[in-house]
Amino acid sequence: TKVLLTGGSGFIAAHILEQLLKKGHDVVTTVRSEDKASKIRENYPEYKDKLNVQIVPDIAKLDAFDEVVKIPGIEVVLHTASPFHFNFKDPKELLEPAVNGTTGILKAIARSAPSVRRVVITSSFAAILTEEKLTDPNTVFSEKSWNPVTAADAHKNQATAYRASKKLAEKAAGDFVKDPANNAKFDVVTVNPPMVFGPLQHYLASLDAINTSNERIVACVQGKWKDGVAPTGAAFNWVDVRDVATAHVKAGLEIPEAGGHRLFTTAGRFSNREILDIIKKNFPEYADRLPGDDVKGGEYPPKDKLYGFDNSETTKLLGIDWISLETSIVDTVKSIQSFGA
Ligand code: NDP
DSSP: OEEEEEOTTSHHHHHHHHHHHHTTOEEEEEESOHHHHHHHHHHOGGGTTTEEEEEOOOTTSTTTTTTGGGSTTOOEEEEOOOOOOSOOSSTHHHHIIIIIHHHHHHHHHHHHOTTOOEEEEEOOGGGTOOGGGTTOTTOEEOTTOOOOOOGGGGGSOHHHHHHHHHHHHHHHHHHHHHOGGGOOOSEEEEEOOOEEEOOOOTTTOOGGGOOGGGHHHHHHHTTTTTTSOOOOOSOOEEEEHHHHHHHHHIIIIIOGGGTTOEEOOOOEEOOHHHHHHHHHHHOGGGGGGSOOTTOOOOOOOOGGGSOEEOOHHHHHHHTOOOOOHHHHHHHHHHHHHTTTO
16 A cells, blocks of 8 residues: 655654555655655665655645645555644744644645545644643543644643644644535544653654653653652653554554544553653663652642543554553663663
8 A cells, every 4th residue: 555654754653654664565755854854765775665755844834745645546644744842932833834734735635636545644632631621530531522722722831832733733634524625535533642652763863852752751861850750741641652653554554444533542641750660670770860769759640630531442443452651661761772871
């Protein structure tokens, strides 16, 4: 099958690319620069006939994907490219690439890529959760839950801006396929992961430009939690990157009945305290950088201040036996060790 994978240089996309090539698929992938394109090509000399790397410099432009979708024979599109970082001044820097990127690629496909039958969009748990309910034990977030944020809320703070970017992009996709005027001949699946941990594809990554969701693991092994473990954050769900990649591949190519679904891909809960305990247990060589047992922080909130979740529909549909937190953290640390951590 010929697959278009956007944002092929990303943390998650690099694992998707690897799985697709190993399964024998033809892949067209987009990146922002020639530098990243050549790194990808150089990493896969044995797949040179199966891999086509294209440059799409800015997905905020509505016509960004107009040419690339015309490559003949694409059947499945996996749209992962979207900013996930908090170094921005104006929320527009997130909203425009997220929303225009999604709308733009769907329009381009509907207009010029009649062979496409399915589009998988990387959304997020950020599009599922309601910020105010994260401390409500009576709330159960599932595939049916929607973040109520609006574009106007994006100015509140950086986390809200990111959550708005993911929610609005996902809504835009849903609205696009529902409107008969758009003449979409494909269906859409979204993959909604919470915090993603896991090893990096080494040919693309570096320790000082670590992807956002692995930052806390790097901080821990670099000794930044020695005097106080960082708070976990507002949400406590996680998933391994290899499972997220598998979910994209299965949803895009292997499970026809996934059409129209939102997939809440999560292995369960985590806390920074649990990450620390796993690192302590498995990497005695870091003992002098890690906090002693008397140092507090990173715990779960009390049970009556923590939301519930239910992703049983997704687990059943995908049939994934989720990678455990211990395996994921151990593999992540081994991966960042090879960068000199
Ligand atoms: P990365 O930052 O590693 O990947 C983001 C990708 O999007 C990169 O390929 C990046 O290109 C590309 N990108 C960002 N902004 C633009 C832009 N303006 N124009 C073109 N390309 C752009 O993060 P992840 O792999 O973690 O994220 C991939 C997807 O997964 C995103 O949609 C993110 O929202 C989603 N996600 C991630 C979670 C996580 O915990 N990691 C959780 C839930 C969802 P470049 O490499 O050039 O920067």
